[in-house]
Amino acid sequence: MQFELGTGLYLLGLALAVGLGLPIAVIGAALGQGRAAAGAMEGMARQPEMAGRIQTGMIIALAFIESLVLFSFVIFFLLQGRLPTIGQ
Amino acid sequence: MEEHHVSPWVFAFFAGIAAVVLVIFALLSTRNLQKRPGRLQNFAEAIYEFFDNLAVSVVGEHGRKYVPLAGTLFLFILISNLMGLIPPGLAPTATLNTTIPLAVIVILYVQYESIRARGIVGYFKHFARWGEVPAPISPLLFVIEVVSELAKPVSLSVRLYANMFGKEQVALALITALAVPIFKSAYVPLPIQFPVLMLGLLVGFVQAFVFSILTLIYLALATEHHDEHHGESAHAH
Numbered sequence: 001m002q003f004e005l006g007t008g009l010y011l012l013g014l015a016l017a018v019g020l021g022l023p024i025a026v027i028g029a030a031l032g033q034g035r036a037a038a039g040a041m042e043g044m045a046r047q048p049e050m051a052g053r054i055q056t057g058m059i060i061a062l063a064f065i066e067s068l069v070l071f072s073f074v075i076f077f078l079l080q081g082r083l084p085t086i087g088q
Numbered sequence: 089m090e091e092h093h094v095s096p097w098v099f100a101f102f103a104g105i106a107a108v109v110l111v112i113f114a115l116l117s118t119r120n121l122q123k124r125p126g127r128l129q130n131f132a133e134a135i136y137e138f139f140d141n142l143a144v145s146v147v148g149e150h151g152r153k154y155v156p157l158a159g160t161l162f163l164f165i166l167i168s169n170l171m172g173l174i175p176p177g178l179a180p181t182a183t184l185n186t187t188i189p190l191a192v193i194v195i196l197y198v199q200y201e202s203i204r205a206r207g208i209v210g211y212f213k214h215f216a217r218w219g220e221v222p223a224p225i226s227p228l229l230f231v232i233e234v235v236s237e238l239a240k241p242v243s244l245s246v247r248l249y250a251n252m253f254g255k256e257q258v259a260l261a262l263i264t265a266l267a268v269p270i271f272k273s274a275y276v277p278l279p280i281q282f283p284v285l286m287l288g289l290l291v292g293f294v295q296a297f298v299f300s301i302l303t304l305i306y307l308a309l310a311t312e313h314h315d316e317h318h319g320e321s322a323h324a325h
Contacts, residue, residue, distance in 0.1 A: 053145065056301065063298040067243055070250035077257070 011084070018079050025072035032065045094178070096185050103180035106167040110160070135159065142301065147308040154307050157197065161190065162300035169252060169292030173285055179292075182252035184245060191245035194303045195237075202310035244302060251295045255288040 040058035044051045117132035125133055139159040143151035165181055172179025180186045203211045213219070215237070216230040259281035266280050 056142075056145075059294065059298065060301060060305070063247065063294070063302075067247040067250075070247055070254065073254050074246060074250050 014079060014083060018076060018083060021079070022069075022072055022076045025069045029065050029069040033062055036061045036065065096183065098178060099180045099183045099186060102171055102178050103168060103186055106164055106171060106180060109167055110163055113163075135163070139300070143304055146301065146304045147311070150311070151304065151308065154304060157194075158300040158304050161194070161303055162296050165190070165248065165296040165299050166292060169296060170289070172252060172256065173288055173292070179252045179256070181248050181295075182256055184249050187245035187249040188241070190248075190299070191241035194244065194306065195241040198240075198303075198306045198310045201307055205311040240306060244299065248295055248299055251291050252288075255284060255291060259284040259288075 036058060040054050040061075043054045047054075113132070117128040120126075121129065136155065136159065139155045139162070140152065143155050143158060147154060168181045168186070169179050171177040172182060199211075202214065206214055212230075215233045216226040217233070218226055221229060262280045262284060
C-alpha cells in the first residue's frame with residue numbers, strides 16, 4: 001500500500017490524536033478530580049455537620065471536571081470516524 | 089457525529105414512554121391524597137421534599153417555585169437513563185436530539201427569570217457587571233458573560249449526551265472486542281458488559297442529579313439579590 005507523504009502525515013497525526021487525545025484528557029481530569037475529592041473529604045472530616053453541602057458541591061465540581069473529558073470523548077468519536085479501515 | 093444506526097424516532101418513542109411513566113406515576117401517587125400517606129404518596133413526597141430542600145439550599149427562600157422544573161427534569165432524565173439498561177430499551181438521553189431541547193428549555197427559562205428578577209435594563213447590566221467593576225472593563229466582561237451564557241446549554245447537553253452515549257459505546261466495544269471473536273455472536277449470554285452497566289446505573293443517577301442541580305444553580309445566579317448570601321452556588325460554570 002503506497003501513500004503520498006501528505007496523506008501519510010495526515011494519517012499519522014490522526015492516529016496519534018485518536019490514540020493519545022483521550023488518555024491525556026483522562027490523566028488531567030483524574031488528577032483534578034483527585035484533588036477535588038481530597039479537598040472535599042478533608043472538609044467533611046473537619047466539619048462533619050457540613051457533609052451534605054460539601055458532598056453536593058463536590059459532585060458538581062466533579063461533574064464539571066468530568067464534562068471536559070467527555071468533550072474530548074466526543075471529539076475522539078468524531079476523529080475515529082475519519083480513520084480509514086484496513087481495506088481502504 | 090458518530091450517531092446510532094437507528095432512526096431518531098426510536099429515541100423519541102422511548103422519551104415518550106419515559107414521559108408517560110412519569111405522568112402515570114404522578115397521577116397514581118396524587119389520586120387519593122391523605123393526611124397519613126400510603127406507600128406511593130410517601131415516595132412522591134420524599135422526592136418532592138428532597139428537591140424542596142435542595143432548591144432552598146441552592147437558590148434561597150424564593151427557590152421553592154423552581155422545584156417542579158428541577159424535579160421533573162431529574163425524574164425524566166433518570167427514567168430515560170435507566171431505560172437504556174433494560175434490554176429492548178434505548179436511553180433517549182444518549183442522543184443530542186433529546187438533550188439539546190432540554191438544555192435549551194432550561195437556559196431560556198433562566199433568561200426569562202433573570203429578566204423578571206432584574207428588569208430588561210438590569211438584565212443587560214448584569215451581563216456587563218455594571219457597577220461591580222470599573223466602567224472600562226464592563227464591555228469586555230459583557231462579551232465574556234454572553235459567551236459563557238451561550239456555553240451553558242452546550243455543556244449541559246453535551247455532558248448528559250456524552251455520558252450516556254459513552255457508556256453504551258464502551259459496553260458495545262467490550263462486546264465486539266471480546267464476545268464476538270470468541271463466540272461468533274453478539275447475543276451470547278455472557279455478561280462482559282455487566283460492570284459497565286453497573287457503572288451506567290451510577291452515572292444515570294449522578295447525571296440526572298447534576299442536570300437538575302445545575303438548572304437550580306443557573307437559576308440562582310440569574311435571580312440572586314445582592315443582599316443574599318450564596319456560598320456554594322457562586323462562580324459555577
